[in-house]
Amino acid sequence: MGFSAGKRKSREEEDTTVSFLASEFPMDDLSDDVLEKVLSWLPTSCFFRMSSVCKRWKSTQSSKSFKLACSQIPTRDPWFFMIHNDSNSSSFVFDSTENTWKNLNRRDFLHHRRRDFIPVASSGGLLCFRCSISGDFLLRNPITGSSRDIPSPISQDSDKPLQAVAMTTTTVTPSSYKLVTISGEIPNLSFKIYESTSDSWSKDQELELAKNSDSSLRDDSDTDIGTVYFLSKTGNVVIASNNLQRSPSKQYSSVITVTDDAKIVYFLSSYGTIVACDLTKRCFTELPKLLPPFLEYSIDLVECNGTMYVILLSEFFESASLRVWRLDNNREWVQVGMLPPTLSHELYGKKGDINCVGGAGNKILMCFNASPPEVHCRYFVYDLVAEEWSELPRCVKDGEAMDFVSALSFQPRIEATV
16 A cells, blocks of 8 residues: 655646647548547546637537547546535635646636535536525536526425435436435435436335344345445534534535445434435445444545445544445455555544545545644545555645535536536
């Protein structure tokens, strides 16, 4: 397991990618279809500079066949949409391809309604926001700026509080997506699904306590793979005492995995257990804790390549440990990664919070926040395949370090439609 410092790519190096293609290859000799297929493999950040190369390249940006070519790229390195405590602050993303910060405000990321909308979910090339006043949703492609309003399925006077929002997308053309809402209180949970293809919500579907769950809140049941994972509104980082509050963006935080159309929900309950809600079988169970309560300090759930992972920050014997876990086929927790002790020890005693997100591919971003931010905010990325850790460079605006409390991961896709 290795550790490497994040590298920042200069603007000159970024522009080299575009200018090299234009100067070293006879691009003018290529047909439009071939040219578009070649350009579709460029990093997404290059799309914004294509218009400055020549008129022909500029015309591809609005070409339907070019968007079709882009949709055939299997996956793109994730961009991490960073979330700040101040909803009116700039919108920054971290480009994991170029290892650079980007300010989306320059591309008119959100209109005047932004202050009322909180980012709650993401999938593919789309971000999902929820209005803190009406409860309605806003779907948006942060690259193209296209958006769509979706009315909330839960009335303002409902006695079933919203617990989580999850989202899935398809990469086929035309693309489609689904929203999943979990509402109610344990043991009375239910869910609804919105499908973009029909532009409608399903009826409310109840979730029953699985027959093999017991009153001790321990789960020995066999759970299928396709799963939604989310944090409840009180899903706090402290197990022994859950009176701390997470940022509003984590109030309905969720991830979803789909395998053979099976969907199951995992969320952190108010008392610290991970609850698994099977949307296919319409039942829920609870998983055993990773560590004894007095050892658990901060916890979050992410998804990568169809697998749910738990990130746990614990303190013991005057030292801190940041580890990544997954559940194996025998329903046992297996450690798959650990931040090098020399770095994790620096997190000890800071009384911070970790908020994590899984990216496209095999990368997990972990945000560690404490006060003051310029001293105790750290952002680590773990590559599950390479088993390597890296730390993101500081994001500085007007000479001051930005304090990000959490993040959402999305693939920068210009072809993703709402």
